[in-house]
Amino acid sequence: MKILIHACCAPCLTYPLRELRTKSSDISVFCYNPNVQPFLEYEMRRDCLTKYCEKQGVTFVEGAYDFERFFQDVVFREQARCSICYKLRLTEAAKYAQRENYDYFTTTLLVSPYQEHGALRDIGQSIGQKYDVPFLYRDFRTGWRHTTSVSRELGLYRQKYCGCLYSEKERFRQKFPPQSQNKSDHREPDKLDDKTARQKKG
Ligand code: SF4
16 A cells, blocks of 8 residues: 655654554655745755655655745635645645555644644545545544654754744734734734644644
């Protein structure tokens, strides 16, 4: 069984990789994360992921860092940005899986309690049907503690915010109270607060 894991970062890969290795010995990791900005942050996550894959002996594939696509999709739809972001990344993973004849594809985003888990599952399944590669859904959130302890133990790079510049801004939320927000930011303050939890980790 050939499985492609879309991976956002090394810490989030640790648990899904361990679990899926009990089902398959033919696993590759696909890094497509144009949602991660700025570039140096992307590079730190990507480099750590590359090294972890090398140590684990799994094939690592990097997609394009076309962050322009992320903004073209998200701007003026910021409130729905996470679903748009999942769709963008999982579509590229499914396309690659289809082209390279994988039996399944999945994502490390399923390990994070800070992501919109139900939306991820639904989007993954829908994209899987569209590209005729089944989305391997698992509730990997049970392994969240594993990811944090293993990544500390191995000294893996642990990001301070989810990825996009919006989440990077929310990381410093207290420095940007609602009254000082730029008027061009149309999102309601309470909606901004809903997303604050995802500032912490992928
Ligand atoms: S908060 Fe995270 S999941 Fe949501 S759009 Fe930004 S990078 Fe993507």
